[in-house]
Amino acid sequence: xxxRGTDHVAVAVRSLEDRLGIWEVLMGVxxxxxxxxxxxxxxxxxxxxxxxxxxxxxxxxxRNSPLSGFLESRxxxxxxxxxxxxxxxxxxxxxxxxxxxxxxxxxxxxxxGTRIVFLHPKSCGGVLVELMEPGRARDQG
Numbered sequence: 001x002x003x004r005g006t007d008h009v010a011v012a013v014r015s016l017e018d019r020l021g022i023w024e025v026l027m028g029v030x031x032x033x034x035x036x037x038x039x040x041x042x043x044x045x046x047x048x049x050x051x052x053x054x055x056x057x058x059x060x061x062x063r064n065s066p067l068s069g070f071l072e073s074r075x076x077x078x079x080x081x082x083x084x085x086x087x088x089x090x091x092x093x094x095x096x097x098x099x100x101x102x103x104x105x106x107x108x109x110x111x112x113g114t115r116i117v118f119l120h121p122k123s124c125g126g127v128l129v130e131l132m133e134p135g136r137a138r139d140q141g
Contacts, residue, residue: 001091004084007132008046008054012070012079016045016059019076023047027055035111041065044111056082056111080118080128088115088133095119107133 013019020031027047034045041061048054058079060067070079085091088107096102103118110116113135121128 001094002086004086006053007082007084008056009081010056010058010079010130011077012067012074013057013059013076014071016043016057019057020045023055023057031057036061037111039109042067046111080130082116082130082132085131085133088117088131091131092117099123103128107131 011019011023016034024030024047027049029047029049031045031047034043036043038061042058042065043061044056044058046054046056058067060071062068067079092102092107100123101120103120107115107117110132115133115135117131119129119131
């Protein structure tokens with residue numbers, strides 16, 4: 001498995017609107033437009049500082065969102081780390097062969113046209129890890 005680098009650190013928040021201004025000051029850049037991901041049950045906005053790792057704020061779309069349970073039990077804070085990989089299908093195969101537990105069995109659609117998969121925190125020392133393969137537009141740009 002070849003990791004290209006850290007794509008982002010995701011921060012769980014109850015309300016994007018309440019936190020965007022704070023993170024804009026901290027990051028020194030404007031956020032991306034808010035993207036709704038109904039299949040994931042979240043809304044997300046991203047801060048991409050030049051030459052640095054992005055911070056992605058994620059908020060639940062409703063009470064049935066898996067993120068709602070996270071916020072209820074743990075409160076706002078770091079949710080997961082995301083690493084960019086060249087070949088997500090190859091990475092999934094390799095990690096399964098090495099005994100890693102995945103949250104979903106195969107990659108799914110993510111924000112910005114990406115393909116993603118989450119590794120269960122039990123397999124990563126208590127840390128939720130996302131692997132992400134960029135979409136074609138990002139790869140070419």
